[in-house]
Amino acid sequence: MPDMTNAITNTISIALFNRGLAGKVFEDVKRSGAKVVIKNNAPECVLLSPDEYVKLMDEVNDARLLSLAAERMANFDASGAIPEAEALKELGITADELADADKVEIE
Numbered sequence: 001m002p003d004m005t006n007a008i009t010n011t012i013s014i015a016l017f018n019r020g021l022a023g024k025v026f027e028d029v030k031r032s033g034a035k036v037v038i039k040n041n042a043p044e045c046v047l048l049s050p051d052e053y054v055k056l057m058d059e060v061n062d063a064r065l066l067s068l069a070a071e072r073m074a075n076f077d078a079s080g081a082i083p084e085a086e087a088l089k090e091l092g093i094t095a096d097e098l099a100d101a102d103k104v105e106i107e
Helices: 004-009 022-032 050-074 084-091 095-099
Strands: 011-013 035-039 042-047
Touching: 022 035, 022 042
Parallel strands: 011 035
Antiparallel strands: 035 042
């Protein structure tokens, strides 16, 4: 059976906004986490703090990058790879330039 206490404590009615209690709702979201806003007895939206949203988006982006990397590795053909020394030579990059790379300032 689903945890009904969790469902009840994490839902709020849209009526709270209509009654001028948005500030209270936002403080509750900051204090105790995401809330599902209910309108006409159905979920309408989810409220998250900005920090929670950024964390969630970071996780989504990390998952996308991991999926892309896994796909690329599954199709990787080592026979077409170029050794590092050869790539650096083709690009005209010297060992001294690589050693000084951490000293470059970007404005």
